[in-house]
Amino acid sequence: MLRYITRRLVAVIPTLFGVTVLVFMAIRRIPGNAVLTMLGTEAGMLTETQRQALERYFGLDRPALEQYFVWMGNVFRGDLGYSVRHGKPVLDLILQRLPVTLELALVSLVIALTIGVTLGALSAMLHNSFIDLFGRLFALIGLAAPNFLVGTLIVYVLSVYFGILPNSGNYVEITQDPAKNFQQIIFPALTLGFSFSASVMRTTRSAMLEVLGEDYIRTARSKGLPPRTVIIHHALRNALIPIVTLAGVELGYLLGGAVIIEEIFALPGIGRLTLNAVSQRDYALVQGATLFIAVNFVAINLIVDLIYAAVDPRIAYDRQN
Amino acid sequence: MIAKIETDQARTKEPSVLHRLLRSRSGTLGLIIIIFYVVVALAGVLQWTPYPPNEQHAVDRLSPPSKTYWLGTDLFGRDMLSRIIKGASNSLYVALASVALSTLAGTLIGTVSAYVGGNFDNLLMRIMDIFFAFPAILLALLIVTIMGRGLDKTIIAIAVVYTPIFARVARAPVLSVKEMEFITAARCVGMSHRRILFFHILPNTLAPLIVQVSLALSWSLLTEAGLSFLGLGIQPPEPSWGVMLSESRGLSEIAPWLMIYPGLAIMLGVLGFNLLGDGLRDVLDPRLKRLR
Numbered sequence: 001m002l003r004y005i006t007r008r009l010v011a012v013i014p015t016l017f018g019v020t021v022l023v024f025m026a027i028r029r030i031p032g033n034a035v036l037t038m039l040g041t042e043a044g045m046l047t048e049t050q051r052q053a054l055e056r057y058f059g060l061d062r063p064a065l066e067q068y069f070v071w072m073g074n075v076f077r078g079d080l081g082y083s084v085r086h087g088k089p090v091l092d093l094i095l096q097r098l099p100v101t102l103e104l105a106l107v108s109l110v111i112a113l114t115i116g117v118t119l120g121a122l123s124a125m126l127h128n129s130f131i132d133l134f135g136r137l138f139a140l141i142g143l144a145a146p147n148f149l150v151g152t153l154i155v156y157v158l159s160v161y162f163g164i165l166p167n168s169g170n171y172v173e174i175t176q177d178p179a180k181n182f183q184q185i186i187f188p189a190l191t192l193g194f195s196f197s198a199s200v201m202r203t204t205r206s207a208m209l210e211v212l213g214e215d216y217i218r219t220a221r222s223k224g225l226p227p228r229t230v231i232i233h234h235a236l237r238n239a240l241i242p243i244v245t246l247a248g249v250e251l252g253y254l255l256g257g258a259v260i261i262e263e264i265f266a267l268p269g270i271g272r273l274t275l276n277a278v279s280q281r282d283y284a285l286v287q288g289a290t291l292f293i294a295v296n297f298v299a300i301n302l303i304v305d306l307i308y309a310a311v312d313p314r315i316a317y318d319r320q321n
Numbered sequence: 322m323i324a325k326i327e328t329d330q331a332r333t334k335e336p337s338v339l340h341r342l343l344r345s346r347s348g349t350l351g352l353i354i355i356i357f358y359v360v361v362a363l364a365g366v367l368q369w370t371p372y373p374p375n376e377q378h379a380v381d382r383l384s385p386p387s388k389t390y391w392l393g394t395d396l397f398g399r400d401m402l403s404r405i406i407k408g409a410s411n412s413l414y415v416a417l418a419s420v421a422l423s424t425l426a427g428t429l430i431g432t433v434s435a436y437v438g439g440n441f442d443n444l445l446m447r448i449m450d451i452f453f454a455f456p457a458i459l460l461a462l463l464i465v466t467i468m469g470r471g472l473d474k475t476i477i478a479i480a481v482v483y484t485p486i487f488a489r490v491a492r493a494p495v496l497s498v499k500e501m502e503f504i505t506a507a508r509c510v511g512m513s514h515r516r517i518l519f520f521h522i523l524p525n526t527l528a529p530l531i532v533q534v535s536l537a538l539s540w541s542l543l544t545e546a547g548l549s550f551l552g553l554g555i556q557p558p559e560p561s562w563g564v565m566l567s568e569s570r571g572l573s574e575i576a577p578w579l580m581i582y583p584g585l586a587i588m589l590g591v592l593g594f595n596l597l598g599d600g601l602r603d604v605l606d607p608r609l610k611r612l613r
Contacts, residue, residue: 027467143591143595155570
């Protein structure tokens, strides 16, 4: 197991290195000069000396390789750059937004797992019944409905039928007013949770159907164990392994990918911060936020892989051989 | 040669993929939805729309569905049905072009990488891993930041996002097929690597690729709609279902049809490709059928 952990940790290093190179190169591929593009129409007012001074300030006059190492040196010191638009260090901006994204991700994950695992397990246990049909239809619709459609629908229903405006703008932190915070988080979390619960439902259903056909379940049943014990302790426990992976991967996506939902519900999270940075051509922020999200994504996938191997020792053994 | 004879014999015994697909409920339903979608998209290309999609009827702004405007009009008095039809052509064009590009690039990377093997394979797959380190929408955002907005750029962004997936899907079967006896036989009779790769290995790895293409079409439809919804994909006034849905925000209380019809169109398209993908998987990999 220790050998497996070491191997996985070592394997992540080239990926992370590649991520930094890709993010660095991507921003330098922007047509024209990044500083001038960032300034937009104001760039025309710059004199040649001012332009050169700005380029020297951002280090753009140095060779690309040197720029990369300077940038990486700063990244290792926790300096992801400075956002000209916000007038703040990029890392501060990200850390300020992180609690919102984290809360949204965790609440939607809980909603998705509760709905998905329950419906998936019921669907498999009552194979080909009315509940199974309902579950499969739910999954089909959930997978086909984009979350921005579900979000727009939720906003519509809430505002038209209940007179509530979920995207009122001023976000309240959980420490300030938990009730108000819950009101603001619950609808976007329901949107994301609904979309993800469809995949969880499908995975639970197929994993349960596979497990329920195994010999050890027949043995457990034939030795007279109550059906509840067989389902919960023998079947569901083993079927949960692929769901752990799915949930981990989804958490990675949610920590960086809830761009659209944060935008619809006006939540000041990392996704919306990145989207605004793209629209405002705030390249230091795009670069920093992208790197932060990608490194998080790799780290979460690594943790999920290790949990997966810890839960099911066959994995570490298989991959070593 | 041996492989060819075996395949020919198998073909005479088994019904065709299409025949088997039509026997599966989800496959048939998916196929019907997709044919309908393609017909609507073709009507958009041929401009068989009730009104020109960008024509503004100032007097009829925000008209509810009626005999004149079957699906109502938007804020500028443009006919929703015409825009949905033209939106179908745009979204199908983006989906087909981006999936074609990613299938081509991904399959080439995956098959060559697995066939050559060793350090070359290792290096290529590590590069693909770098792309997997980004959530899809974030990678698309990054690409749009670099290249700018618009229809063609959306196609490239989506293609880059899905290329690594195709590389992985194509690579796995090549690893097992290249060890089979008929490949050794082909090598012994002195066939070139290119011939072995494209005429003997690739046809045997098509099944998972076909399933993946169908599923990728549904994802690219969703990604295009998502990017356009955020204002980073197809640019207004060109109709796109994502743009239309985005334009409905703030107006849906007084004109819900602005949200309902583009939303239904996206759902139907994605549902069609998903069902077709499920049907194809059932036909091409029957082991999975019971588990779905």
